[in-house]
Amino acid sequence: MKKFLTALLVASFACASFAGEESAPAKPAWETTLAKVKNLTSDTGISGFIKKEAPAYITGNFAASDRPEKPDIANPGIRENPAKYANRNGFWVTTEQQAAAFSTAKHKVEIGEWIGGYFDEKGAFVAGHKVKTLLGMPYGVGQLIMIPLCLIMIYLAIVKGFEPLLLLPIGFGGLLANCPLAGVTAPAMMHDGVIAFLESGVPVMTGGIVEPGGFLHYFFTLGIDTGVFPIMIFMGVGAMTDFGPLIANPKMALLGGAAQFGIFFALFGALGLAALFGADFFGGVDPVKAAASIGIIGGADGPTAIWLTSRLAPDLLGAIAVAAYSYMALVPIIQPPIMNALTTKAERAIKMPPLREVKRIEKICFPLIVLLLCAVLLPSAVPLIGALMLGNLAKEAGPSVARISDTMSNALINIVTIMLGLSVGSKLACEKFLSGTTLGILALGLCAFCVGTAAGVLMAKLMNLLSKEKINPLIGSAGVSAVPMAARVSNKISLQNDPTNFLLMQAMGPNVSGVIGSAVVAGVLYTLCR
Numbered sequence: 001m002k003k004f005l006t007a008l009l010v011a012s013f014a015c016a017s018f019a020g021e022e023s024a025p026a027k028p029a030w031e032t033t034l035a036k037v038k039n040l041t042s043d044t045g046i047s048g049f050i051k052k053e054a055p056a057y058i059t060g061n062f063a064a065s066d067r068p069e070k071p072d073i074a075n076p077g078i079r080e081n082p083a084k085y086a087n088r089n090g091f092w093v094t095t096e097q098q099a100a101a102f103s104t105a106k107h108k109v110e111i112g113e114w115i116g117g118y119f120d121e122k123g124a125f126v127a128g129h130k131v132k133t134l135l136g137m138p139y140g141v142g143q144l145i146m147i148p149l150c151l152i153m154i155y156l157a158i159v160k161g162f163e164p165l166l167l168l169p170i171g172f173g174g175l176l177a178n179c180p181l182a183g184v185t186a187p188a189m190m191h192d193g194v195i196a197f198l199e200s201g202v203p204v205m206t207g208g209i210v211e212p213g214g215f216l217h218y219f220f221t222l223g224i225d226t227g228v229f230p231i232m233i234f235m236g237v238g239a240m241t242d243f244g245p246l247i248a249n250p251k252m253a254l255l256g257g258a259a260q261f262g263i264f265f266a267l268f269g270a271l272g273l274a275a276l277f278g279a280d281f282f283g284g285v286d287p288v289k290a291a292a293s294i295g296i297i298g299g300a301d302g303p304t305a306i307w308l309t310s311r312l313a314p315d316l317l318g319a320i321a322v323a324a325y326s327y328m329a330l331v332p333i334i335q336p337p338i339m340n341a342l343t344t345k346a347e348r349a350i351k352m353p354p355l356r357e358v359k360r361i362e363k364i365c366f367p368l369i370v371l372l373l374c375a376v377l378l379p380s381a382v383p384l385i386g387a388l389m390l391g392n393l394a395k396e397a398g399p400s401v402a403r404i405s406d407t408m409s410n411a412l413i414n415i416v417t418i419m420l421g422l423s424v425g426s427k428l429a430c431e432k433f434l435s436g437t438t439l440g441i442l443a444l445g446l447c448a449f450c451v452g453t454a455a456g457v458l459m460a461k462l463m464n465l466l467s468k469e470k471i472n473p474l475i476g477s478a479g480v481s482a483v484p485m486a487a488r489v490s491n492k493i494s495l496q497n498d499p500t501n502f503l504l505m506q507a508m509g510p511n512v513s514g515v516i517g518s519a520v521v522a523g524v525l526y527t528l529c530r
Contacts (some may be wrong), residue, residue: 048180060116089180173425238391381523
């Protein structure tokens with residue numbers, strides 16, 4: 001049998017060689033296949049981890065063989081047909097308009113310079129950029145470092161129980177994003193189309209073939225770029241939230257509002273970092289937009305942070321989302337020392353009277369009134385507030401719409417949470433996460449969360465000076481938007497001081513007002529920065 005197969009292989013090779021003498025010098029199919037098999041080693045994760053540079057579509061550093069003909073800048077005729085010097089991987093700058101369109105404050109583009117990148121599925125050109133990682137480590141090493149960091153997130157979610165519903169998919173999405181050569185986050189790219197240049201000097205491609213991107217690219221485009229996922233999360237949150245404690249004691253909204261001070265603390269802190277280290281500290285993102293996106297971490301509201309960042313500074317989404325959800329998960333660790341430091345034992349022992357019973361008609365009217373006020377005073381916050389109030393209205397409307405409420409609070413929010421977490425995790429690629437910017441964001445987020453907690457407690461103490469009815473300052477810390485974790489922590493600290501002093505329902509008032517407050521602040525920042 002072996003002799004027969006050997007003879008057959010030799011005969012096939014001879015026939016292929018004879019045919020090659022008669023026609024084109026094409027290699028035999030078996031030889032081409034064998035060459036591909038030999039090259040498989042360059043497509044493995046092992047070789048990916050030792051790569052020095054990021055993929056060319058990210059950096060624009062394509063090899064000379066992948067670039068079009070280089071123009072002779074001394075020839076004035078190159079300005080007449082700039083498309084001749086462009087292909088799917090970028091273009092050579094041949095006109096002043098092109099140079100002006102791609103110049104930055106730090107680098108002035110000159111005629112004859114190469115601008116690499118890719119054309120997305122709509123034909124818009126996305127220019128490459130330099131990839132800077134901590135300590136100048138190679139790209140593959142950065143991916144290798146990110147994998148244990150993502151595994152730590154998964155460990156915290158599964159073993160420690162820190163926001164497992166979100167940290168698990170975020171950590172796993174980060175694993176997928178850092179698997180070398182897997183391409184799960186690669187964008188959809190257009191090629192083999194007609195390239196033309198707009199009057200502004202920006203190239204566009206039409207009539208091309210779209211090469212599909214990775215599945216996480218489509219998750220992100222569908223839900224994060226459009227802002228749909230955070231809005232759907234808010235529907236589920238509304239369907240699970242009881243606004244009764246806030247309706248019963250409306251002045252608790254002041255505590256929720258005070259806790260948003262942490263947002264503005266982080267905002268000004270981010271502007272200070274930009275002034276100290278330069279406007280390019282945030283990787284080319286406008287410092288004001290970056291500061292607004294980072295500031296929202298102080299509200300401890302993950303969906304709101306994602307919604308605002310996806311609109312103002314999408315390149316910072318990974319670090320901001322991880323910071324927001326990490327500090328939400330660390331509420332039981334971060335808040336108690338702050339609460340104990342800012343209050344006396346006597347203040348922690350203050351007992352608050354039971355809340356009055358809230359009528360059903362009040363609970364039904366509340367979401368409608370809040371939405372209409374938001375529509376009149378702050379239309380930009382309507383998407384988040386509207387989704388929140390729709391979910392709550394469905395919850396309070398009764399059995400007639402119980403199926404809708406049940407879907408929002410269970411199946412819908414669970415499905416969206418999975419896709420949202422994976423989408424956010426896709427932004428944990430090493431070129432976006434391993435940078436000094438990320439360290440600055442994490443530090444500012446922690447400071448903002450601490451300041452927000454402290455502001456709520458201090459506001460409660462101020463209200464005690466101005467009111468006859470005393471408020472336990474512990475519930476002020478629940479003004480951050482981590483529902484219901486922050487309220488549970490306030491109740492836990494109260495019970496540690498007095499086992500008979502239950503504050504959970506009183507703490508839910510500022511807690512749910514914090515959700516509304518962070519959404520309103522996000523709307524204000526979006527209006528100012530868009």
